[in-house]
Amino acid sequence: MSKQALRVFDTHHHHSTTILTSLNLPTLSLPQTRQAHAQILRTGLFIHSHFTTKLLSLYANHLQFSQANTLIKSIQHPDVFSFSTLIHAYSKLNQFTQAILIFSQLVSHKLFPDTRVIPSVIKSCTGLNNLRYGKQIHGFCVTSGLCKDQFVQSSLVHLYVKCSRINYAHKVFDEMSQPDVVSCSTLVSGYARDRCVNEAKLVFGRMVELGVEPNLVTWNGMVAGFNQSGCHLEAVMVFRDMILSGFEPDGTSVSSVLPAVGESEDVRVGVQVHGYVCKRGIGSDKCVVSALIDMYGKCSCAMEMSQVFDEMPQRDVGACNALVSGFARNGLTDDALNAFNRLRDQEMELNVVSWTSIIACCSQHGKDIEALDLFRQMQVSGVKPNAVTIPCLLPACGNIAALMHGKAAHGFVLRTGISDSVYVGSALIDMYANCGRIHLARVCFDRMLVRNIVCWNAIMGGYAMHGNANEVIEIFHLMEKSDKKPDFITFTSLLSACSHSGLTEQGEQFFNKMAKDYGVKPRIEHYACLVTLLGRAGKLNEAFSTIENMPFEPDACVWGALLSSCRVHNNIKLAEVAANKLFELEPNNPGNYVLLSNIYANKGLWKEVDRVRDMMKSMGMKKNPGCSWIEIKNKVHMLLAGDVSHPQMVKILEKMDNLTMEMKKLGCLPVTSFVLQDVEDQEKEHILCGHSEKLAVVLGLLNTPQRSTLQVIKNLRICGDCHDFIKFVSKLEQREIFIRDTNRFHHFKYGLCSCGDYW
DNA sequence: ATAGGGTTAG
Numbered sequence: 173m174s175k176q177a178l179r180v181f182d183t184h185h186h187h188s189t190t191i192l193t194s195l196n197l198p199t200l201s202l203p204q205t206r207q208a209h210a211q212i213l214r215t216g217l218f219i220h221s222h223f224t225t226k227l228l229s230l231y232a233n234h235l236q237f238s239q240a241n242t243l244i245k246s247i248q249h250p251d252v253f254s255f256s257t258l259i260h261a262y263s264k265l266n267q268f269t270q271a272i273l274i275f276s277q278l279v280s281h282k283l284f285p286d287t288r289v290i291p292s293v294i295k296s297c298t299g300l301n302n303l304r305y306g307k308q309i310h311g312f313c314v315t316s317g318l319c320k321d322q323f324v325q326s327s328l329v330h331l332y333v334k335c336s337r338i339n340y341a342h343k344v345f346d347e348m349s350q351p352d353v354v355s356c357s358t359l360v361s362g363y364a365r366d367r368c369v370n371e372a373k374l375v376f377g378r379m380v381e382l383g384v385e386p387n388l389v390t391w392n393g394m395v396a397g398f399n400q401s402g403c404h405l406e407a408v409m410v411f412r413d414m415i416l417s418g419f420e421p422d423g424t425s426v427s428s429v430l431p432a433v434g435e436s437e438d439v440r441v442g443v444q445v446h447g448y449v450c451k452r453g454i455g456s457d458k459c460v461v462s463a464l465i466d467m468y469g470k471c472s473c474a475m476e477m478s479q480v481f482d483e484m485p486q487r488d489v490g491a492c493n494a495l496v497s498g499f500a501r502n503g504l505t506d507d508a509l510n511a512f513n514r515l516r517d518q519e520m521e522l523n524v525v526s527w528t529s530i531i532a533c534c535s536q537h538g539k540d541i542e543a544l545d546l547f548r549q550m551q552v553s554g555v556k557p558n559a560v561t562i563p564c565l566l567p568a569c570g571n572i573a574a575l576m577h578g579k580a581a582h583g584f585v586l587r588t589g590i591s592d593s594v595y596v597g598s599a600l601i602d603m604y605a606n607c608g609r610i611h612l613a614r615v616c617f618d619r620m621l622v623r624n625i626v627c628w629n630a631i632m633g634g635y636a637m638h639g640n641a642n643e644v645i646e647i648f649h650l651m652e653k654s655d656k657k658p659d660f661i662t663f664t665s666l667l668s669a670c671s672h673s674g675l676t677e678q679g680e681q682f683f684n685k686m687a688k689d690y691g692v693k694p695r696i697e698h699y700a701c702l703v704t705l706l707g708r709a710g711k712l713n714e715a716f717s718t719i720e721n722m723p724f725e726p727d728a729c730v731w732g733a734l735l736s737s738c739r740v741h742n743n744i745k746l747a748e749v750a751a752n753k754l755f756e757l758e759p760n761n762p763g764n765y766v767l768l769s770n771i772y773a774n775k776g777l778w779k780e781v782d783r784v785r786d787m788m789k790s791m792g793m794k795k796n797p798g799c800s801w802i803e804i805k806n807k808v809h810m811l812l813a814g815d816v817s818h819p820q821m822v823k824i825l826e827k828m829d830n831l832t833m834e835m836k837k838l839g840c841l842p843v844t845s846f847v848l849q850d851v852e853d854q855e856k857e858h859i860l861c862g863h864s865e866k867l868a869v870v871l872g873l874l875n876t877p878q879r880s881t882l883q884v885i886k887n888l889r890i891c892g893d894c895h896d897f898i899k900f901v902s903k904l905e906q907r908e909i910f911i912r913d914t915n916r917f918h919h920f921k922y923g924l925c926s927c928g929d930y931w
Numbered sequence: 932a933t934a935g936g937g938t939t940a941g
Contacts, residue, residue: 229932253932260932291933326934333935354935361936392936399937427937459938466939493939500940528940563941595941 205230209243221247225254232261237270244274250281256289259296268296272305285312287321294327303335322348326355333362338371345375351382357390364397369406372397391419396428407432408441421448423457430463434470442467446480455484462490469498474507487518493525500533508533522553528561535568541808543568544577559590563599570606572801573885573912574808578603582616594622598630605634608883608910608917625656632665638917639926641673658690660698667701672916674928676709696722700729707737708930712746728757735764739771740930747771755787762793763888770891799887800864804875811871814862824870831870831901840900865894865911873905881908889913889931899923 200208205227212223224247231240240258247254255278262271275293278285285293290313297306310328313319319328325348332341338359345351345359356379363372372394379386391414398407411429414421421429426449433442446464449455461484468477477498484491492515499508512530515522527550534543547565550557557565562581569578582600585591597620604613617623617631628651635643644666651658663686670679683702686692699722706715715734719726731753738747747768754764765788772780788794798813811818818824865886872882890913902909903923911918919926 256932263933286933288933295934321933323933328934330935352934356935358935387935389936394936396936422937424937429937431938457937462938464938488938490939495939497940523939525940530940532940558940560941593941599941 199233200230202234202236205234218246221249221251221254225257228254229257229261232258232265232267235265235267237267241270241274244277250283252278252283252286252289255281255283256286256292259289259292263292263296263299266299268299271296272300272302284316285318287318287324290318290321291323291327294324294331298327298331298334301335303331303337306331306335319347320349322350322352322355326352326358329355329358329362333358333365336366338362338366338368351379351384353379353384353387353390356382356384357386357393360390361393361397364394364403364406364410365401366397367401367403369398369403386417388419388422388425391417392422392424392428395425395432399428399432402435404432404435408436408438420452423454423460426454427457427459427463430460430467431470434467437471439468439471439473442471456486458486458488458490461488462494465491465494465498469494469501472502474499474502474504487520489515489520489523489526492520493523493529496526496533497529500529500536503537505533505537505539522555524555524558524561527555527557528564531561531568532564535564535571538571540568540571540574541810544574544808547577547581556588557584559593559596562590563593563595566599566603570603571885572803572808572810573607573883574803575607575609575883576803576806578607591619592621594620594624594627597623598626601627601630601634605630605637606912608638608912608919610634610638610640623654623656625659625662628654628656629659629661629665632662632669636665636669636672637912638919639669639672641669641675641678644669645678658692660692660695663690663692663694664697664701667698667705671701671705671708672927674708674930676705676711679705696724696727697729699724699726700733703730703733704737707734708740710741712737712741712743716746716749726753728754728761731757732764735767736931739767739774742771742774744771744775744777759791760793762788762795765793766795796888798864800868801885802868802872803883804872809868809871811864811867813864813867815864815867818867818871820871820874823874824867827870827874828866831897831904834904835897835900838900840896863891863894865890865913866897869898869901869909869911872909873901873907879906881910883910884912886911886913889915890918895925895929895931899925 209227212218212227217223224243228240228243231243244250244254244258255274258274259271262268262274271292275285275289278289290309294306294309297303297309310319313324318324325344328344329341332338332344341359341362345355348355356375360372360375360379363375376386376390376394391410394410395407395414398404398410407429411421411425414425426445430442430445433445449460449464454460461480464480465477468480477495481491481495492511496508496511499505499511508530512526515526527546531543531546531550534540534546543565547557562585565581566578568574569581585596585600590596597616600616601613604610604616613631613634617627620627628647632644632647635647648658648662648666651662663682666682667679670676670682679702683694683698686694686698699718702718703715706712706718715737719730719734731750735747735750735754738744738750751764751768754761758764765784769781769784772784800811802809802811809818865884868884869882872884876882890911895918898909898911898920900923901907902920909920911920915931916927918931
């Protein structure tokens with residue numbers, strides 16, 4: 173066609189009919205459009221609005237917004253049709269903002285919109301989730317009478333469904349004189365998406381009564397709606413009903429039902445659907461393949477998942493993403509990373525989902541530094557993070573207290589305007605709390621416009637971890653005044669905060685009224701909190717009888733809580749009871765053996781210490797290596813206990829010797845009880861020098877400005893010697909030092925620690 | 932010329 177069109181433009185015979193013919197051809201390329209435009213200008217044909225209008229839609233289809241917008245302004249007397257052409261073009265291309273912009277020009281020209289243009293305008297409001305403007309248009313349609321049009325009405329139904337105003341949608345629907353299949357389907361899928369199973373079925377029944385035949389889109393909309401709202405079983409059942417009603421599911425149906433099958437983890441159904449896909453020959457549909465891979469991944473069938481991937485006819489980024497997250501979901505992090513790297517090697521175009529999946533995989537499986545690095549690489553490669561990427565990344569920052577990285581992500585959130593997301597907000601709260609900046613966490617919390625229960629729990633959990641029980645209780649009361657109901661996580665924060673701050677009575681009160689006053693039945697973790705609460709207060713017998721009388725079989729957390737309390741209060745008898753239970757429940761957890769031996773060592777019972785050490789040895793178990801992280805000048809340093817490989821190790825040990833000497837001079841001798849071995853005192857000191865948190869603190873002292881705050885993260889509980897050492901350092905060096913261990917924050921200042929030496 | 936359904940990341 174292009175040859176013919178160009179021949180027309182090359183002639184100097186400017187018969188309007190010839191050009192008109194060429195402009196009526198389905199599409200012209202952009203250069204051809206420009207050529208036609210030039211010719212129209214030269215020949216003066218622009219006075220006929222038909223040509224200009226045609227040019228408008230051509231420019232719009234080539235995404236030449238400024239050209240199209242200029243052109244329409246050049247028309248002396250534009251009519252509704254000129255504007256409509258452009259609006260239709262924009263709305264079809266999902267350029268909703270542009271569409272609405274043109275519509276407002278139509279209005280400002282005092283032109284009267286017709287029933288044909290309104291649906292595209294409402295569709296644009298729908299696409300932008302702009303309920304306000306949509307409602308205005310609705311109002312206009314009511315007063316002008318355009319509302320009687322079926323297309324206008326069904327676009328309004330869609331607007332309200334999309335903007336979560338299902339009641340409005342139903343009202344518009346009820347006012348329709350003759351509901352059509354489109355409006356019915358939209359309303360049905362809207363109810364399904366709102367988890368309103370009964371209403372969806374009611375409207376479905378009503379459309380049948382009215383003689384409106386449901387079609388494939390109706391059924392698919394229901395399946396998709398139930399899937400999206402988490403009614404997975406319902407989605408699968410509707411899929412069945414659809415087949416029983418004589419419909420042949422297509423690619424859309426299958427792609428909608430498979431995620432639901434995956435969630436219900438019923439691989440037999442999944443295999444059936446897979447078989448159907450093969451039979452119908454829709455296995456080359458990209459969405460179908462991705463959904464199959466996803467389903468097998470969710471059903472823990474990594475083999476089948478890989479097989480579907482390997483057999484797919486054409487590589488597709490969606491399928492690759494499903495594969496990566498499938499591996500990650502099953503804990504196969506190396507496979508996930510390999511698949512991701514293969515993707516890059518094959519120069520497959522990675523999208524934001526690919527990057528977000530792999531970042532999530534790393535931050536959820538202890539590969540925090542890798543996650544941060546991938547986030548950097550993502551931006552280098554030109555893919556923009558979005559409101560999902562950030563909550564996947566932030567836990568990695570929090571895990572290793574990479575505050576600067578977290579702040580950079582926060583800056584990104586503010587610049588890109590995604591801070592309204594509750595996911596982003598609660599992830600920021602968690603990150604700041606985990607980085608020891610509880611006040612910044614609070615600022616994020618206070619600035620949120622909408623908060624869900626996760627946000628409330630995040631800030632309360634943050635304060636609890638910092639041992640600020642009063643703040644937790646204050647937030648809890650604020651929450652009571654809001655419309656959010658506390659859940660079991662809320663009470664875990666409350667109880668652990670009370671135990672960390674020694675508010676024993678208040679903690680017991682919360683425990684006693686959580687079921688009665690708030691309808692939250694205590695779970696086993698709440699009993700564990702109660703044991704810690706009583707244990708910390710020295711009420712070890714009460715703690716023990718709590719365990720004996722609780723309505724659950726006590727688990728490792730509960731016995732672990734008792735054992736820790738026994739360490740604080742040097743109770744050998746109960747420690748042995750708890751430890752023996754723990755050795756039964758988790759024989760391969762070295763932490764329990766270490767804790768018991770520390771309790772023995774603290775009382776000088778070296779024979780017992782040896783016995784525990786031999787137990788560990790005979791089981792081939794080693795103490796988990798202690799590991800600490802500290803962020804210095806935007807770089808995260810990792811230090812392992814006893815590891816001398818750090819480039820600054822000579823300086824670190826020198827500084828540590830100096831500090832130890834100062835401590836001795838001032839009579840603050842190191843406590844040498846927290847070592848596993850019974851060795852000569854001097855050697856003990858040497859082993860203590862190697863504890864990772866100590867190394868990290870000293871590294872921080874050497875590389876940061878005087879008196880600045882230090883922040884260290886440790887993978888195990890802080891040991892007593894290091895605790896004493898750091899208290900001393902905080903006084904001698906006039907430093908605030910935050911250390912987060914597996915349990916809580918220790919805030920060292922002026923020679924004291926916020927935990928009050930109970931932990 | 933106008934209105935409805937799908938996959939993969941939290």
